[in-house]
Amino acid sequence: MSAEGATQRGGVYAPGLPEGLIRQRAREGVAAVFPPVDTYGRQLHGAGDEELSGPSGITDDLDLARLVPPVFMPRRLEKLIDLGREPLHEDVDLTTVIGGFHSPLPVYVSAFGSTRVASGDAGIAASRQAGRLGIPMVIGENMVPVGGYRRAEASQSPILARLRAYAQECPPGVGGVVVQQSTEDADSEVWNLVYSDTSVRELRDSGRLGFELKTGQGAKPGLGGMTAVDAEEAARLAGQFAVREILGPDRWLRCATPGTFTEEILRQQVRFMRNNFPRARVWVKFHPGRDVASAATTAWQAGSDAVTVDGAQGGTGWAPRTFLDQVGLPLGECLRRIGRPQGCLLATGRIWEGGRAVRALAMGATAVGLGRAALLAVDEDPEQGLTRLVEALALEARLLVSSVGKYRADALTDEDLWWPGATPTAVSPARTAPIGSPA
Amino acid sequence: MYQAEQTVAVRKAVAYPGLLGEHLIAEKTRAAMAVQQEALYAAREFLRSQGFTELLPPLIGPVTDPGARGAKALDVDFYGHTYKIMTSAILYKQASLRGFPKLFYIAPNIRVEPPETVDTGRHLVEFHQIDVEIAGGTREDAMDTAAGLLTHVVAHVFDTVPDVLRQLGRDPLDFAELLTGKFDSCTHTEAVQRLRDQGHPQSPDAEINWAGEEILSREADRPFFITDYPKGSRGFYDRENPQDPGVLRNFDLIAHGGFGELVSGSEREADYATLVTRMRESGENPAKYDWYLRLMREGLPASAGFGMGLQRLIRFLTGLDALWQVSAYPKLPGVVSP
Numbered sequence: 172m173s174a175e176g177a178t179q180r181g182g183v184y185a186p187g188l189p190e191g192l193i194r195q196r197a198r199e200g201v202a203a204v205f206p207p208v209d210t211y212g213r214q215l216h217g218a219g220d221e222e223l224s225g226p227s228g229i230t231d232d233l234d235l236a237r238l239v240p241p242v243f244m245p246r247r248l249e250k251l252i253d254l255g256r257e258p259l260h261e262d263v264d265l266t267t268v269i270g271g272f273h274s275p276l277p278v279y280v281s282a283f284g285s286t287r288v289a290s291g292d293a294g295i296a297a298s299r300q301a302g303r304l305g306i307p308m309v310i311g312e313n314m315v316p317v318g319g320y321r322r323a324e325a326s327q328s329p330i331l332a333r334l335r336a337y338a339q340e341c342p343p344g345v346g347g348v349v350v351q352q353s354t355e356d357a358d359s360e361v362w363n364l365v366y367s368d369t370s371v372r373e374l375r376d377s378g379r380l381g382f383e384l385k386t387g388q389g390a391k392p393g394l395g396g397m398t399a400v401d402a403e404e405a406a407r408l409a410g411q412f413a414v415r416e417i418l419g420p421d422r423w424l425r426c427a428t429p430g431t432f433t434e435e436i437l438r439q440q441v442r443f444m445r446n447n448f449p450r451a452r453v454w455v456k457f458h459p460g461r462d463v464a465s466a467a468t469t470a471w472q473a474g475s476d477a478v479t480v481d482g483a484q485g486g487t488g489w490a491p492r493t494f495l496d497q498v499g500l501p502l503g504e505c506l507r508r509i510g511r512p513q514g515c516l517l518a519t520g521r522i523w524e525g526g527r528a529v530r531a532l533a534m535g536a537t538a539v540g541l542g543r544a545a546l547l548a549v550d551e552d553p554e555q556g557l558t559r560l561v562e563a564l565a566l567e568a569r570l571l572v573s574s575v576g577k578y579r580a581d582a583l584t585d586e587d588l589w590w591p592g593a594t595p596t597a598v599s600p601a602r603t604a605p606i607g608s609p610a
Numbered sequence: 611m612y613q614a615e616q617t618v619a620v621r622k623a624v625a626y627p628g629l630l631g632e633h634l635i636a637e638k639t640r641a642a643m644a645v646q647q648e649a650l651y652a653a654r655e656f657l658r659s660q661g662f663t664e665l666l667p668p669l670i671g672p673v674t675d676p677g678a679r680g681a682k683a684l685d686v687d688f689y690g691h692t693y694k695i696m697t698s699a700i701l702y703k704q705a706s707l708r709g710f711p712k713l714f715y716i717a718p719n720i721r722v723e724p725p726e727t728v729d730t731g732r733h734l735v736e737f738h739q740i741d742v743e744i745a746g747g748t749r750e751d752a753m754d755t756a757a758g759l760l761t762h763v764v765a766h767v768f769d770t771v772p773d774v775l776r777q778l779g780r781d782p783l784d785f786a787e788l789l790t791g792k793f794d795s796c797t798h799t800e801a802v803q804r805l806r807d808q809g810h811p812q813s814p815d816a817e818i819n820w821a822g823e824e825i826l827s828r829e830a831d832r833p834f835f836i837t838d839y840p841k842g843s844r845g846f847y848d849r850e851n852p853q854d855p856g857v858l859r860n861f862d863l864i865a866h867g868g869f870g871e872l873v874s875g876s877e878r879e880a881d882y883a884t885l886v887t888r889m890r891e892s893g894e895n896p897a898k899y900d901w902y903l904r905l906m907r908e909g910l911p912a913s914a915g916f917g918m919g920l921q922r923l924i925r926f927l928t929g930l931d932a933l934w935q936v937s938a939y940p941k942l943p944g945v946v947s948p
Contacts, residue, residue, distance in 0.1 A: 354895045363682035367724045369944055384893075410691075431890050439891035442842030446816040450726070474815075
């Protein structure tokens with residue numbers, strides 16, 4: 172139901188207030204805390220949708236930063252010497268290691284879980300294309316409690332279907348699949364299931380299987396996964412999740428718990444993963460919490476192979492409106508707080524093109540994750556959409572990295588960025604002598 | 611088919627059981643069963659003489675021991691509820707302390723171990739434990755009981771079926787040091803250091819890996835304890851040392867001669883709030899342990915206990931290469947078998 176046109180209903184006016192949104196709440200009550208339920212399963216939600224949550228006025232300053240190529244480029248000279256000819260953007264080497272997995276690009280496909288947009292063909296299409304590209308992919312939480320694990324071949328479970336689609340396409344020696352496990356997944360022993368599954372053996376034995384401990388996500392920091400379900404689905408899931416009929420008649424909200432973490436709980440869970448799954452890589456994903464720097468340090472010190480930070484611009488299939496624009500640190504601020512990473516740092520949230528990706532890399536990320544953009548791309552073309560999106564991003568990244576006179580993605584630093592209003596950091600040698608003094 | 615090669619990667623040449631019918635009439639299987647029968651007799655004799663009561667363990671429940679090292683519990687549908695087949699009945703052992711302060715089970719357990727453990731020679735999906743719990747006991751009480759149990763069983767088996775052991779190539783001299791009853795002990799930190807000194811990669815905050823355990827086991831001339839495992843390597847029920855945070859009041863008993871771990875045990879955590887926190891630290895959802903946590907809130911006795919792997923014990927006694935040789939109906943990790 173739209174919030175528009177509500178002002179005609181009563182005789183009272185309130186200029187300056189989002190009257191339509193207020194009147195919508197007066198009509199719909201708690202259902203209006205969430206996006207319109209009929210958009211679930213089609214719309215991907217995230218920050219910046221003003222129709223949904225009103226103007227937030229907060230932007231991610233990662234998007235305000237400009238990449239600033241210097242004039243003098245000693246690194247370009249190094250490359251020139253190395254090649255024996257002037258380097259081109261095509262000489263930028265984007266290969267990297269993402270959380271223990273070799274990848275041709277500093278890009279991976281981040282998690283989409285049990286949410287309906289990603290279920291079925293879209294998830295499979297994304298898996299197939301990610302595998303073909305040889306870039307790592309994360310499989311989201313709550314898929315086993317919702318979709319089951321092993322079923323008859325005809326109706327293969329979503330998680331196994333994605334794993335197999337990826338493995339079939341992925342060239343040897345690159346890529347990897349990372350499986351998340353939420354609190355509810357832990358009840359279903361998702362990691363144990365995957366780790367001991369003979370059909371996943373090739374990935375595991377070739378060091379291309381990982382597990383991600385998810386402590387939160389950017390779109391709804393501090394909350395667990397949410398979806399909208401009908402009454403039948405709600406009844407089926409009631410034993411595993413909290414289900415509440417608050418989104419309208421026969422429209423239920425399904426809530427997973429976010430899980431409780433302290434520094435010690437995080438440290439021990441990472442150690443437990445390493446102890447129990449010695450052949451799997453260990454990733455940890457954080458929501459954009461105010462203590463994200465100490466959380467990341469704790470995870471790295473406990474031995475995690477990668478730490479993912481999902482900025483507040485991260486997307487989701489379903490979240491309370493107020494979380495989309497008012498909760499959590501923007502990605503740029505997360506990266507600033509973490510500073511020089513002690514391990515592999517992965518950044519996600521509103522990444523779809525080379526500019527934001529390269530700025531995130533310059534602020535310390537080893538790689539960036541594609542979430543909503545990957546889903547849109549496979550929706551546009553299930554066979555090639557993601558491949559083309561990633562190719563375009565990679566070309567932009569090569570152009571941008573070469574423009575600052577560097578030829579490896581990990582050579583980027585924050586000196587390659589400038590923020591409006593930032594004070595100049597370098598002083599020209601010509602200015603060191605007092606103006607007017609003899610040359 | 612009952613052959614392994616079609617289902618698992620075999621890292622080294624290992625023999626696997628043939629058809630079940632042939633396995634059951636094999637000379638070695640019959641010898642192993644003769645030893646097992648005497649070992650079970652001796653175990654019961656020893657534990658009863660120490661005042662323990664034998665209970666029969668539950669087979670399924672809403673939760674089981676969350677296990678470790680990637681082993682999966684099997685699910686069964688229990689009137690519409692997903693129940694687990696016991697990977698170990700430790701939670702029930704603790705609950706039983708209310709009525710039975712010293713108890714033991716000869717407990718069947720099922721752990722769907724990762725296929726990579728198929729050729730360790732020390733893993734079976736279906737196995738049994740001699741499961742012991744002592745109300746008010748300390749770690750040292752549990753270690754003493756485990757050492758006494760092992761010593762008694764070995765002595766009894768050599769008394770009753772010496773010919774069987776001799777035919778299997780076992781020499782009483784192999785157990786001479788054991789029968790003195792004096793077992794060495796080292797901490798996990800010391801064991802890690804010993805392995806690292808030899809160039810063996812061993813994480814200081816994880817279990818001793820299989821290869822490392824075998825190295826230490828081969829170096830010994832009698833069984834020995836490893837104590838003080840780090841938190842993160844064991845279940846939430848192993849009590850953390852209040853004087854040494856991050857270190858657990860637990861132990862393993864490792865057999866000499868390359869046979870490896872026979873026993874795992876510990877003092878148990880009995881404080882409700884600590885237990886809930888420890889569950890989170892091991893990634894568990896406390897809600898599914900509802901019945902256990904309710905009992906813990908009401909108060910369960912502090913305790914210590916251990917599980918001795920029965921098939922591992924028999925393999926140690928018989929000197930056979932792999933656990934499947936000492937099980938009448940072996941199920942190897944990753945091998946689909948009857």
